[in-house]
Amino acid sequence: MIEIRNLRFSYHKSGSVILENVSFSIEPGTCLAILGINGAGKSTLLKCINRIHTATAGSILLNGKNIYKMSRREMARQIAYVPQVSSTSHTMVFDYVLLGRKPHIQWNITTEDKKIASDILQQLDLTKFASRYINELSGGELQRVVLARAMAQQPKYLLLDEPTGNLDPRNQHEMMSIVRIITSEQNIGTAIVIHDLNLAIRYCDRFLLLKDTQVHSFGGLEIITSELIREIYGIETDIIEHKGRKIIVPL
Numbered sequence: 001m002i003e004i005r006n007l008r009f010s011y012h013k014s015g016s017v018i019l020e021n022v023s024f025s026i027e028p029g030t031c032l033a034i035l036g037i038n039g040a041g042k043s044t045l046l047k048c049i050n051r052i053h054t055a056t057a058g059s060i061l062l063n064g065k066n067i068y069k070m071s072r073r074e075m076a077r078q079i080a081y082v083p084q085v086s087s088t089s090h091t092m093v094f095d096y097v098l099l100g101r102k103p104h105i106q107w108n109i110t111t112e113d114k115k116i117a118s119d120i121l122q123q124l125d126l127t128k129f130a131s132r133y134i135n136e137l138s139g140g141e142l143q144r145v146v147l148a149r150a151m152a153q154q155p156k157y158l159l160l161d162e163p164t165g166n167l168d169p170r171n172q173h174e175m176m177s178i179v180r181i182i183t184s185e186q187n188i189g190t191a192i193v194i195h196d197l198n199l200a201i202r203y204c205d206r207f208l209l210l211k212d213t214q215v216h217s218f219g220g221l222e223i224i225t226s227e228l229i230r231e232i233y234g235i236e237t238d239i240i241e242h243k244g245r246k247i248i249v250p251l
């Protein structure tokens with residue numbers, strides 16, 4: 001489990017506080033949606049957990065161990081992070097996914113590493129793209145390749161920053177469905193920053209809502225109410241039930 005306790009973060013010593021007193025946990029086998037308006041600090045929070053930024057105060061424990069006391073390599077074996085915008089370079093898909101093995105590689109890439117990479121490409125239906133260049137893929141294909149690289153890391157935890165951001169509706173559902181399946185099947189603890197509330201409630205089972213630098217709410221699907229959505233986003237919605245599923249309808 002990853003436990004975030006009383007996390008505080010500001011970009012500059014005398015600057016404004018971005019996150020304050022943030023506490024929650026990411027548990028294996030669950031998919032946590034991180035919600036909040038633009039600028040609420042969602043990306044910053046993921047970067048603190050992945051140690052791109054260092055918390056100003058508070059602690060982040062990975063199975064009880066302070067992540068700031070772990071080596072980067074040790075951490076990368078457990079936590080994979082996919083940023084909001086992935087840079088694209090002229091790298092072949094297979095090599096790019098193989099790079100995910102980096103935290104595990106001792107001296108040389110082994111046949112085992114290559115097998116892991118090709119198995120993941122197959123699992124994500126990407127085999128046909130293996131020898132294409134990643135800067136020549138569509139948005140949906142690229143997003144899947146980036147996820148494949150994170151999975152090649154064989155992480156225990158997966159941090160995804162807006163993985164459905166610029167995908168068409170079908171690719172959005174496919175991406176979330178893949179993430180949901182690997183989360184459950186491989187007992188991974190997943191945290192996803194996402195703006196589409198209906199995608200979030202369909203595929204995630206835990207919810208963290210950030211507002212005014214703090215945790216406004218944290219819990220299961222039952223905490224998602226019209227009142228909460230009004231408080232966080234300032235919009236009016238009805239929540240209806242359709243075929244046994246909650247659906248959020250903006251008014």
Ligand SMILES: Nc1ncnc2c1ncn2[C@@H]1O[C@H](COP(=O)(O)OP(=O)(O)O)[C@@H](O)[C@H]1O
Pocket residue numbers: 011018036037038039040041042043044045
């Ligand atoms: N590198 C940075 N330096 C200074 N301020 C930043 C930096 N990155 C983000 N911020 C500020 O931190 C706040 C939270 O940003 P961010 O975590 O990106 O929000 P979100 O992902 O929820 O939209 C915003 O006010 C943003 O302007």
Ligand SMILES: [Mg+2]
Pocket residue numbers: 042043044084161
């Ligand atoms: Mg962001």
